[in-house]
Amino acid sequence: MSQIAPPCDRGVVAATAPHPGKAKGPLVLIGTVLGSSLAFIDGSAVNLTMPVIQQQLGGDAASAQWIMNAYLLFLGALVLAGGAAADRYGRRSVFVVGVVVFSCASALCGLAPSLPLLIAARGLQGLGAALLVPASLAILGASFDQAGRARAVGIWAGAGGLMSAIGPVLGGWLTDTVSWRAVFLINLPLAALAVGFILAGARESRAPRAGPVDWAGALTATLGLAAITWSLTEAPARGLHASSVIAGLLLGVAALAAFVVIERRAESPMVPLKLFQSATFSGANGLTFLLYAAFSGALFLLPFQLIRGHGYSAASAGAALLPLSVGLAVLSPMAGALTARLGVRTMLTIGPLVVAAGFALLALRAGEPGYWSGVFPGLVLLAVGMGIAVAPLTDAVLGAVPGAYEGAASGINNATARIGGLLAVALVGFVLAAGSGGEATSQLAEGYRMAMKAAAIAAAAAGLIGAATIRSGPRKA
Structure with missing residues (x-):
């Protein structure tokens, strides 16, 4: 999803009971990084290809939306079931199945002769990602004891941030120099390496009391x-x-x-509804939905604005997003120290409001073709705001539920972020239609400006929810 991973991945790892046994830690770490990178790179790189795909394969705005949403639909709807399947049937087995499905779908995407076939293959990619992403996190948690887990998660998160930063640049460069199809086909060697490292390094593990998959x-x-x-x-x-x-x-x-x-x-529900009795947990998920919807919907349109509106090449558009990814990678680790001083509620109020200011600035500068004056300042504010908000969001979610429900709570919040992005991209057509009435370029510019304003409103609302609902305090028993 764009240039930022969903929240609470750390919570999924922490909630997995360690079963290190004969697991070979370095091989497991490399395999899980490569597996997760398939989703990280795909989420950030494919955005850059869509304007080119639409030009070559035809289709309207709705077709471009479905290229993204076919993937997000199956990933967001099935990621919780994928995690439950990994706990019940074996994390290593489900990971391998997920990677195989994802890589086969990537090959179909790369070879697709038409938009309908490409969209169908993107849905299959989402299904594969819904299996491999939670299984990857669970394997990581099961393969390291408590002493080694923090370091492993830190390396995994840092590598994920790096891959998210590389994704737009790599996607743009491949699109310009080879073809948009190469953005999908590059997944194949990464998938083969991921499966090889996991089979060589990870031992099979299951949750001891896993119920039936819902x-x-x-x-x-x-x-x-x-x-x-x-x-x-x-x-x-x-x-x-x-x-x-x-x-x-x-x-x-x-x-x-x-x-x-x-x-x-349900005997083992995907979503234990009683968790929503906590105002903090409900508020954190409402905040997540709005913040990630704003982020995903706005950044869906940004490549179109840069490439079609301002004449950027795909590679230049990818490089233009680097400050966002780099800023997030630098600021997120600092958020823990700030949270200890200011508190979760303050961070989850300030962060979304800074994001809202970033979107407002992008709206104000929408007609400015110069990168440093038109795009860069807004991206800096987005990076600062998301860097402030993401880590405390995980703390808020995990602190609002009993320890036995940490895994479920993390999974719900992770899925909420993806579903927010799904519905936001579905709504993009309304702002494009509202900006109609002139030439295609001016219509795009007006639609982009309205999307940034809508994103600013949603992010500001997320900040208000944070101020009203997030409470710091001891975890419930």
């Missing part, structure tokens, strides 16, 4: 999110009052209502 919940969540995403994507062209759009929205709401009923009755 497949009914996973199915209804996927159906509900798919129906709502389709309706929001199609509404700008068909109209909000179109019968197909209304039917899709009703189907989505009904499926999500069924999901809630299933979760209340």
